Amino acid sequence: MPIGPYQSPLAFVSDGELERHYAEPQPVPHEAEGPQPAGLRLRGIEKRFGDNHVLKGIDLEVPVGQFVAIVGKSGCGKSTLLRLLVGLDEPTAGEISFLGDDGTAVEPNARIVFQEPRLLPWFSVADNVAVGLGGGVPKETGRREAKRALAAVQLAEKAGDWPSKLSGGQRQRVALARALVSRPGLLALDEPLGALDALTRIGMQELVSQVWRELGFTAVLVTHDVSEAVFLADRVIVLDEGRISLDLDIPQGGERRHGDPVLAEIEGRLLDRILGRG
Amino acid sequence: MATVDTFSEGRQVRRIRDESPSATTGKGTPPPRAAAEKGTRAASRPRTFSRAGSAGAWLPYLLPVTLVVLWQLGSSTGIISDRIMPSPVAVLAAFWERLLSGELARDVGVSGARAVSGLVIGGSIGFLLGIANGVSKLSEQLTDTTLQMLRTIPHLAMIPLVILWFGIGEEAKLFLTSLGVLFPIYLNTYHGVRNVDRDLVEMGRIYGMSSWSLFRKVIFPGALPSIFVGLRYALGIMWLTLIVSESIAANSGIGYMANTAREFMMTDVVVLALVIYALLGKLADVIARTLERRALAWNAAYQG
Ligand SMILES: Nc1ncnc2c1ncn2[C@@H]1O[C@H](COP(=O)(O)OP(=O)(O)O)[C@@H](O)[C@H]1O
Ligand SMILES: [Mg+2]
Numbered sequence: 001m002p003i004g005p006y007q008s009p010l011a012f013v014s015d016g017e018l019e020r021h022y023a024e025p026q027p028v029p030h031e032a033e034g035p036q037p038a039g040l041r042l043r044g045i046e047k048r049f050g051d052n053h054v055l056k057g058i059d060l061e062v063p064v065g066q067f068v069a070i071v072g073k074s075g076c077g078k079s080t081l082l083r084l085l086v087g088l089d090e091p092t093a094g095e096i097s098f099l100g101d102d103g104t105a106v107e108p109n110a111r112i113v114f115q116e117p118r119l120l121p122w123f124s125v126a127d128n129v130a131v132g133l134g135g136g137v138p139k140e141t142g143r144r145e146a147k148r149a150l151a152a153v154q155l156a157e158k159a160g161d162w163p164s165k166l167s168g169g170q171r172q173r174v175a176l177a178r179a180l181v182s183r184p185g186l187l188a189l190d191e192p193l194g195a196l197d198a199l200t201r202i203g204m205q206e207l208v209s210q211v212w213r214e215l216g217f218t219a220v221l222v223t224h225d226v227s228e229a230v231f232l233a234d235r236v237i238v239l240d241e242g243r244i245s246l247d248l249d250i251p252q253g254g255e256r257r258h259g260d261p262v263l264a265e266i267e268g269r270l271l272d273r274i275l276g277r278g
Numbered sequence: 279m280a281t282v283d284t285f286s287e288g289r290q291v292r293r294i295r296d297e298s299p300s301a302t303t304g305k306g307t308p309p310p311r312a313a314a315e316k317g318t319r320a321a322s323r324p325r326t327f328s329r330a331g332s333a334g335a336w337l338p339y340l341l342p343v344t345l346v347v348l349w350q351l352g353s354s355t356g357i358i359s360d361r362i363m364p365s366p367v368a369v370l371a372a373f374w375e376r377l378l379s380g381e382l383a384r385d386v387g388v389s390g391a392r393a394v395s396g397l398v399i400g401g402s403i404g405f406l407l408g409i410a411n412g413v414s415k416l417s418e419q420l421t422d423t424t425l426q427m428l429r430t431i432p433h434l435a436m437i438p439l440v441i442l443w444f445g446i447g448e449e450a451k452l453f454l455t456s457l458g459v460l461f462p463i464y465l466n467t468y469h470g471v472r473n474v475d476r477d478l479v480e481m482g483r484i485y486g487m488s489s490w491s492l493f494r495k496v497i498f499p500g501a502l503p504s505i506f507v508g509l510r511y512a513l514g515i516m517w518l519t520l521i522v523s524e525s526i527a528a529n530s531g532i533g534y535m536a537n538t539a540r541e542f543m544m545t546d547v548v549v550l551a552l553v554i555y556a557l558l559g560k561l562a563d564v565i566a567r568t569l570e571r572r573a574l575a576w577n578a579a580y581q582g
Contacts, residue, residue, distance in 0.1 A: 086484070088484065111484075114477075122502075122577075123576075162576045164576065164578050
């Protein structure tokens with residue numbers, strides 16, 4: 001079961017008053033513990049568009065709460081795979097299951113963030129975020145949740161603005177808040193920072209990393225930026241002509257930094273593999 | 279730091295402030311800079327606006343006022359015969375007289391009610407068809423071609439037929455006005471719905487919006503700019519149709535007022551009728567623009 005929309009996935013944005021208000025009307029105690037991330041199991045996933053055989057058998061297990069990055073050449077099927085994960089499309093063959101901590105099937109409450117923020121220009125920033133809660137949520141609750149999610153992406157002060165007033169990076173943060181507000185168990189990110197300038201992108205990477213650590217969802221990131229993949233992910237997967245050609249764990253340890261020599265070395269190996277140099 | 283005292287205090291403060299956002303997280307716009315940007319924009323804006331404002335306030339009225347003054351001069355000196363064209367003062371006098379007698383209010387009321395009911399009926403039909411054909415392939419295939427064919431008939435060309443069908447009563451005027459406003463509203467609503475960003479519609483689906491939510495939150499607001507274009511076209515057609523149909527057959531309304539005045543050679547009243555049509559047309563446009571600006575406040579093109 002998905003967790004009811006009334007519960008805040010963003011309780012870490014502590015705000016005394018909100019917190020107290022929140023503490024009372026929670027009738028589902030066992031779900032009040034926090035977000036329930038969903039792991040992934042793909043078995044023999046294939047996808048064809050007519051004669052175009054895009055995914056040619058993907059087997060993949062992603063443990064609960066892992067951050068996986070998928071890299072690969074343009075047109076190799078990365079977006080197609082993500083759309084399958086969040087249910088925007090059906091695989092031609094194969095099976096996708098979502099598993100909880102104990103290995104039982106769970107409802108993933110999957111969300112996706114695209115390269116374009118896809119905000120409704122006629123809704124305020126807060127109302128755009130409230131869209132992420134789905135229907136049936138009272139307006140007041142929606143606003144409050146939206147503010148909380150906006151605080152998590154450090155945009156609380158923009159709640160009342162039109163999206164047209166925001167910069168590209170800020171819009172993308174609103175899109176992220178909209179995806180997070182309903183406490184997804186799985187968050188798919190399809191080149192979410194691809195349209196941002198280099199400095200904004202680095203700031204956003206740190207933000208994504210921080211919300212992921214705090215909320216604990218399972219993340220699948222598609223990116224064309226290998227250093228971004230290495231910086232953010234626990235594990236990098238290279239997709240090549242519809243198959244997984246490399247599956248690499250990124251060593252954990254300490255705070256990651258851009259320009260770290262260990263990461264740079266991994267990055268180099270990945271690039272060689274993607275470009276077919278090694 | 280040993281060298282600190284070589285910095286002025288101001289510089290030191292600035293350095294610290296510059297560093298603090300990147301030191302904590304490095305993400306996001308540091309608030310001081312955002313505030314400063316806002317400040318500059320706010321400071322430069324009024325200057326540009328006041329320049330446009332002071333000139334803009336009276337400039338559009340320069341030409342009409344000059345024309346009216348010249349017209350009055352022409353009439354008082356006898357260059358313009360008052361059989362052909364009454365003086366502005368005479369038109370004003372006619373206005374005052376009819377206003378006091380209550381005839382004017384009645385005629386304007388009757389014409390206004392005709393215009394509004396025609397707009398509501400024709401506009402609703404056009405709007406509903408536009409929405410239906412925009413969202414439903416089936417509906418589009420059933421009706422669009424027919425509507426596009428009917429659209430090419432000038433609706434005023436139907437007057438003889440309409441008189442045969444309805445006589446010269448209210449129905450005829452209502453029918454013609456509705457028919458006239460239907461097509462611009464239909465076309466622009468349809469066009470607006472078809473051009474709503476598909477990515478936004480997909481986003482709505484991803485977030486589980488029901489069809490009604492999708493319509494209310496995504497499709498309708500997305501089509502609204504185009505619908506307003508249709509509405510303003512329709513208003514022009516609405517008055518045109520009303521003028522024509524009231525001059526052909528009516529026993530009340532502004533067109534009737536003008537026609538009776540013509541029979542008695544009261545040119546001042548005839549001109550008064552024209553002025554009132556112009557004012558009503560302008561009023562309708564102002565209302566539409568105001569609605570548009572309020573409804574489309576999110577759109578940068580309609581701000582300010
Ligand atoms: N809806 C679709 N219909 C037909 N072909 C598609 C569709 N979506 C993607 N494709 C094709 O699938 C291939 C992979 O696309 P995509 O997954 O978008 O690649 P990328 O790795 O760059 O994200 C491309 O050849 C593309 O043309
Ligand atoms: Mg792609």
